[in-house]
Amino acid sequence: MTLRPLFGTVLGIVTLVALVHPASAENMRARPKAVVELFTSQGCASCPPADALLTSLAEEGDVIALAYHVDYWDYVGWEDTFGDADFSDRQRAYNESWGTSRIYTPQMVVNGAKGVVGSRRGEVHAALDGASLPLAVDISRYGDMLKIAIPPNTSLDDAVVWMVTYLDRADVTIDKGDNAGKSMVYTQVVTNRQVLGMWEGATGANLKLPIPEVLSDNSTGIAVIVQQERNGMPGPILGAASFEP
Structure with a gap:
């Protein structure tokens, strides 16, 4: 099959055909064992250690690390420069799917299954121990195109394919709020x-x-994530891959 793209007229997504450009292995990572999504905020006093931990996880090579900056801490006096209401809604949807309405920062979600x-640090690494993704997602570069191959697996239910773009690093000086006066380094910041x-x-x-x-001026990397949905809410992540040109 081919994917039924919802944004095909914008992104130029088409069915794969034979490509003549040689594939490049540049910046293609090994198959990851986990996707870790951090819900964080520049206005959250307890978030800097989690931001630093996410950076170290991304450097391990077998984890796709993504930082979703929420907007619900903006009221304390500092508007997060990457905050987005959609990211706050994603966190709420996770917690609702687990039967709780409580959201907090910093929260890490591992493979869409556990927060x-x-x-x-100990809880995060415990959640990663033995983690795995049952579905292989392969990304290869051909010139200015990315080829994405997701094999069949009849033991798994159908899932949604997401493209997530991110910024690998941003330096931010925070002037107000609970982190006022700090110069922070943020990594793996989701942009779309x-x-x-x-x-x-x-x-x-x-x-x-x-x-x-797909890579604009404020994005340096792409993650492709295959994730199930349950009653319209995010479920387990089956597979993922990332690319940074």
Whole structure:
């Protein structure tokens, strides 16, 4: 099958055809064991240790680390420069799917299945122990295009394919709020999320993305994530891959 793109006219996503450009292995990571999503805020006094931990996880090479900056701490006096109401809604949806309405920062979500306090290093590593993703997602570069191959797996239910763009590093001086006066380094900062289509376990999927169109000036990396939904809320992540040109 091919993915049924929702944004095909914008991103130029098309069915894969034979490509003549040689593939490049540059900045292609090994298959990850986990996707770690950190919900954080520049206005959260307890978040800096979690921000630093996420950076170290990203450097390990077998974790796709993503920082979602929420906006619900903006009221304390500092508006997060990366905060987005959609990211706050994503965190709420996770917690609702687990039967709780309580949200907090810093929270790390591992493979869409478990949330832990993001500043508690021991809890985070315990959640990662034995973590794995059952579905392989392969990204290869052909010139200015990315080829994404997701194989079939009939033991898994269908899932949504997401493209997440992120900024690998940003230096921010915070003037107000609980972190006033601090100069912070933020990494793996999510800049946008878009649905690419559906993955069906019976047939798998292939697509390609034009790198210049999906990576804007404020994004340096791409993650492709295959995630199930349960009653319209995020469920387990089945597979993922990332690319930084």
